[in-house]
Amino acid sequence: MVSFANRTQEVAVNNTHGLRENTVSTRDISIWASNLPSTALFGTDGIRGQVGELLTAPLALQIGFWTGVVLRSHAANPGPVILGQDSRNSSDMLAMALSAGLTAAGVEVWHLGLCPTPCVAYLTSETHAIGGVMISASHNPPQDNGIKIFGEKGTKLAPALQGEIEEGLRGLHTLSPGINNCGRHFARPELICQYAEALQAPLADVNFAGMKIVLDLAWGAAVGLAASVFKTMGAEVICLHNQADGDRINVGCGSTHLDLLKAAVIAENADIGFGFDGDADRVLAVDNTGRTVDGDYILYLWGQRLQRLNQLPDNLIVSTVMANLGFERAWNRVGGKLIRTPVGDQYVQAEMLHSGGMLGGEQSGHILCRHYGITGDGLLTALHIATLTKESGLTLAELVEQSFQTYPQLLRNVRVENRDRRMKWQECEPLRNAIATAETAMGNAGRILVRASGTEPVIRVMVEAEDAQLAQYWTENLVKTVQMHLAE
DSSP: OOOOGGGEEEEEEEETTEEEEEEEEHHHHHHHHTTSOSSOSEETTEEEEEBTTTBOHHHHHHHHHHHHHHHHHHOSSOOOEEEEEOSOTTHHHHHHHHHHHHHHTTOOEEEEEEOOHHHHHHHHHHSSOSEEEEEOOTTSOTTEEEEEEEOTTSSBOOHHHHHHHHHHHTTOOOOOOOOOSOOOEEEOGGGHHHHHHHHHGGGTTOOOTTOEEEEEOTTSTTTTTHHHHHHHTTOEEEEESOSOOTTTTTTTOGGGOOHHHHHHHHHTTOSEEEEEOTTSSOEEEEOTTSOEEOHHHHHHHHHHHHHHTTOSGGGEEEEETTSOHHHHHHHHHTTOEEEEEOSSHHHHHHHHHHHTOSEEEOTTSOEEETTTOSSOOHHHHHHHHHHHHHHHTSOHHHHHHTTOOOOOEEEEEEEOOOHHHHHTGGGOHHHHHHHHHHHHHHGGGEEEEEEEOSSSSEEEEEEEESSHHHHHHHHHHHHHHHHHHTOO
16 A cells, blocks of 8 residues: 655555565655756656666666656546566566556556567557556667656657656655555566557558568567568568577667678578667668668658658658758658658657658657557568568669668767766857857758767767768867767
8 A cells, every 4th residue: 555644655565475564755765866867867768777877676666656656647547557678687677666666656567578669659559558668778788778658649758747757756746646555467468469460460461472581689679579470471581689688689789780680681692681679669671782771761762652652641751850961852852841850759759740740760760650650660660661672573772772872971979977967068168169160161061960869878979961071070070079078
């Protein structure tokens, strides 16, 4: 039972010895809350950080509790929270802590176990769930983890509700939970099959017979699902890194490290390869020549197909400030319109809902198509790119060659461990001056984007220019400025 009499939280915990009570006072909460970073916990994709430093079991317990309180307070009817996780060694610990917090808040938990992030989003939207939680740090290394929270419609939780959860974590919440009973925890891995069926349903007439497809599953969340879906649709499938391995997730493989996938596609004479990240909400492709096909090309090719089917309102694609200028100008030439958002699939999704756009995504491989899904989905995207390749009668390399040429674009990550300094980089006058100088020098021949990552302890420096040497020069200049004034 949970009560807030005298501002004291009492959490009932079941163990093998029966029922006992743990009492956490407001003073206790204020002690650990004071150790939280002064900047916002929620980044562009949930709460993410190194396990044992930012992400601990006590914090996950509190995140679960306040997530449950906030979701319940905004739900029209009672329902469960869908909980999923990737293969990281810390995911079990965080799942148990989050479930303890959610059930302490009076919420029922349906635990899927290992599954892709979009599976949690889909099942949240298709059941009477009041929300969903995915434990994953996406493409980050094994020592990191993260907590992604979805609202009852399966979309990323609104910033206002994230703010309410954070107020609770910092001991600032005035909301009275009004909890009389603890929720219960149920293992529901069988629900994952519903997600797999939903992926294939729109492609019921498609047969991949004769196609050889290589999948790099990054030791992550899609290892139990991706190969079977492609095989069911008739493809010959070759898998890399296809076991759940928390020590090796994303290490030298997957969507951020495509070299092994490229080599396998060439060695196997495959038609296409797909590299997923750790939670399978993003994917990059490799064509039959071993060339990377990033999110810009995926959006262009999928956009053209939807254009032909009259399924792309206003010929609109929503992407981010990272989208290559070559992609934008090519899309304009075929009558298309591109809207740019800040980096982060939540911003792309928000703009799509605002503008009525049906296709959007990021260069990094987060692709959203509202005809078929409600969130970025690597497996869904891979199935549709394989489909349009099969139906075209051309190779993926031929499709890419007929699309556009990218402008030289360099992206460098500069590690900045100090979170406050990283998130407030705009206050660094030498860096502001260096950016202004570079923008003036390049004029209309290029563009610059400097931003703090919302998922990793880095500042990203991107320079794009018509001339590769120009891009290289200003990239090096800005990287050195960040290293000199922020990295130490």
